[in-house]
Amino acid sequence: MEEGTKTKRTVFVGGVGDDVDEVALMDAFSTFGDIIDVQLPTAPTNPSQQTNAKHRGFAFVTFGSPEDAQDAIDNMDLNELQGKVLKVNLARHTKAPIQGLGNRAVWESEEWLKENAKPLAESGGAKIAGRQKRPTDDEDEMEE
Structure with a gap:
């Protein structure tokens, strides 16, 4: 079937x-x-x-x-x-899980990370050492 x-x-x-x-x-x-x-x-x-x-x-x-x-x-x-x-x-059909993952989240798979994750510098993520000011930081200061 x-x-x-x-x-x-x-x-x-x-x-x-x-x-x-x-x-x-x-x-x-x-x-x-x-x-x-x-x-x-x-x-x-x-x-x-x-x-x-x-x-x-x-x-x-x-x-x-x-x-x-x-x-x-x-x-x-x-x-x-x-x-x-x-x-x-x-019931809605969900995508089949990645083989061998069991109950683990898809992003815990090394294969998924290699295919989908970008290095932090390329992803536009926050820089930890020299934290960049976000646009919302000014708004937060004004509210206080």
Whole structure:
């Protein structure tokens, strides 16, 4: 199946309460059609703390057909689920991550830096040693 087709069948569900799990989402959205997948991304946890991993407050629900996904959007957007108002819309496809990066930010990749970063002198960045006066410095002094 083509990736573009899958995104038209997947809805983004924002505003998901802390006590909502995949089963609750499945129950709430299954009235609109066959559900293929429910994803409830978890928040990164601090390994030194012994707490249960909480989800990030949003989910993705993939339906069997684009029509079912649209029905879910039409009926569940701005509706409540366990006391929280949901924001439901078509999930947007994000660019595929750079291979081998995992959860690291793209600018942490040496390859990305070599291709996209300029030396500080070429980028127009601030000069640390002899700090140049910015146009806003005068405005700040006048306000004081």
